[in-house]
Amino acid sequence: MEYTVQKLAQMAGISTRTLRYYDEIGILKPARINSSGYRIYGGKEVNLLQQILFYRELGMNLDSIKEIVTSPTFDGAKALREHRESLLEKRRQLDLLISNVDKTIATKEGRITMTDQEKFEGFKQKLMDDNEKKYGKEIREKYGEDAINKSNNKIKNMTQEQHEEITKLSNDVLETLYAAFQTGDPASVLAQKTADLHRQFLSFYWDHYSKEAHATIAQMYVDDERFTAYYDVKQPGAAAFLRDAVLIYTGMKK
Amino acid sequence: MEYTVQKLAQMAGISTRTLRYYDEIGILKPARINSSGYRIYGGKEVNLLQQILFYRELGMNLDSIKEIVTSPTFDGAKALREHRESLLEKRRQLDLLISNVDKTIATKEGRITMTDQEKFEGFKQKLMDDNEKKYGKEIREKYGEDAINKSNNKIKNMTQEQHEEITKLSNDVLETLYAAFQTGDPASVLAQKTADLHRQFLSFYWDHYSKEAHATIAQMYVDDERFTAYYDVKQPGAAAFLRDAVLIYTGMKK
DNA sequence: ATTGACCTTGCCGTTACGTTAATGTGTAAA
DNA sequence: TTTACACATTAACGTAACGGCAAGGTCAAT
Missing domain, CATH: 1.10.287 (Helix Hairpins)
Incomplete structure (x- = not known):
């Protein structure tokens, strides 16, 4: 495949000016120049440009990128x-x-x-x-190992604290869930409180909370018998109730 | 608290030149100028600088940032x-x-x-x-709602697919775990395979996998009786075995 | 032959500072 | 008190990575 400046620029989502600049500083030279002086790029240049844009996205300056991609030992x-x-x-x-x-x-x-x-x-x-x-x-x-050990201890300690909080939270979720279940209304204040506790609970396991994921998990509590069993153990229908509360909480249902 | 350029710059991790430049373009003016012409910043300026750096980190240009933070309706x-x-x-x-x-x-x-x-x-x-x-x-x-519905359907479909994969994975983990348990060696190939399947399983719930978190969860499987019960149901000691396999897998133990 | 979308090489402008120069200030030690 | 030194100031030029012209050549279709 052969490309002119505009074709390649469009494909890569950059400007033609950028391509000319890259030629100018010698970071990406066209495969050849045609009889009218037009820059013509080939497949090899496409790959190289991709590499360059990768590094650029990283915030690396073009000089460093040049060193990397023009290095004879470039791996x-x-x-x-x-x-x-x-x-x-x-x-x-x-x-x-x-x-x-x-x-x-x-x-x-x-x-x-x-x-x-x-x-x-x-x-x-x-x-x-x-x-x-x-x-x-x-x-x-x-x-040596000193720093590593320190770091590990820190993780251990955090885990200790977190474990206590997780245990407490999961108990709170269950207690509040059963109390909310009595109201029969997943939109009730208590049910929404349950959903919020559940969010807090999940936040210990997830690096990043998202409403969509929360709603998905709630649905899974009903679909997956293992989870259903856990929430329904004392109160059949509790898992479905929690799902409904979470769907409202996350705004997926009203 | 009052800060000179250097103090504030050091705290914020930027250069004094940057602070003078921000003064120059009117994006962050010091609270006052002392008798010797020194710039003195107060708590209000600290907060503002924090905001500015937030937006800067986003790649927003200083002009836009200025508009945002100097807007009278700035919320x-x-x-x-x-x-x-x-x-x-x-x-x-x-x-x-x-x-x-x-x-x-x-x-x-x-x-x-x-x-x-x-x-x-x-x-x-x-x-x-x-x-x-x-x-x-x-x-x-x-x-209107068209695009939103499309997006929601996508999530639903993904969830459907994911759920099937998750179910399959969790079964695989259990099966492989019991087989590996027979070897008695958490460093065995089969046990390491189990740990890897477990990683894949977790990856469905976590946005980002980390060895530390994986090891922590594995430890929790032993500490938390609810999880222990799930893995030990057919084979007492399986949870502890999985933990050891994961600790080796994540390089936390050898 | 003309139109219009391509291409070329200059060359100056911009952003967000870095750097250097020339100079004044605050304070602790000699 | 002087000296030293880290700190402050303004002024001005330098830079990276292009953007945006201008002035002109090229190509395909009409």
Whole structure:
């Protein structure tokens, strides 16, 4: 397949100016120039452009990208795996930011307080991540297993605390569910309280809460006999009632 | 609390130049200027800077940010909620990119083939998202519920498919677990296969898999009697065996 | 032959700062 | 009190990665 600037630009979702610029700085040269001076790109260039855009999306500057893709020892597969890692790291960074936003919203609602320091945690984490990338190996070689153990202990401790909260929450869900079931109305305040407790419960297992997923799980409680059994154990029909409450809670039904 | 440029910059993880620039373009003016001409920032400015950095992190240009934060009708809480939404969207975009990378790696390994078009899916989605943001409301007003219903059906269908896969997976986990249990060795190939199936199972519930979380859940299977009961129903000790297999699988134990 | 959608090479403009220079300020130690 | 040094200021030029012209050549169809 051969492409002119416009064809390739359109396909890649970039401007023709960008392609000319990439030619200019020598990061992506056309396969050939035709008799009228037009740039003609081939399949090889398509792949290279894809690589370039990958790295660009990462926020990598074109100079660095150039080094990578023009390197004689360029290992495409390895670069991709590294790229993938970076993307995952970027997502972790995003997650941190999101949790920071959540925290800030909670602060606005007066539920918690944040120090001036804490207000920038999400952003500073990024810097720390960069440091980790640069010096991580050195640090690990210096301090050995110490840091790793510390981190593991932290996870252990969190798990301990979380486990207690989870146990308490799951009991609360059941208790509230049975009480709400008596009202017979999944839109009742108590039923909605149940749905909210259930959301909190799920939030321990999910990295990210979404209404759709919540509604899906609630439906699954009715479809999957294992879950139905758990909620219906004391009160037949409780699972379906919880589903209805959650569907209303998530706005999937009214 | 009062801060000089350096203090604030350090706390926020930005340069003093940035703070002066933000003063210059009128996006963040210090609370006051002291007798020596030094910029002095207060708590109000700290909050504003936090907002600004939030939006900046989003890739929003400073002009737009300025409009938002200096608007007389500026609703901080609303802005934050919108910001949260944008972050979630950005994460979805990231996920698309990651799946694109995965696909490309698979292509390199010769497992699947991608057309030139497909190679840019991840990037073009971004453009479509931008269009959606710009024209989404208009489209929805024009085409009404149609699009929404389509989307909902998609979710429903996915749920249907997913449910079948989840059911199959959870059965596979149990079967493989009991077979592996006979070997008595949580490091055995079969036990590791079980752990991998379990990972796949969890991946349906989690947006993002992490080894730590996987190990934590496995430990919980032993700590929480409800889960223990589920795995031990046919084979006492199976939950503990699964935990050990997962701990090895995740590299938390050897 | 003309139209209109392509293509080309300049070249200046923009954003969000980095960097450097030249200079003043606050305070702790000699 | 002087010295040192980290801190502050404005001014101005540099940069990355293009966007957006202008001025002109090319190609296919009418």
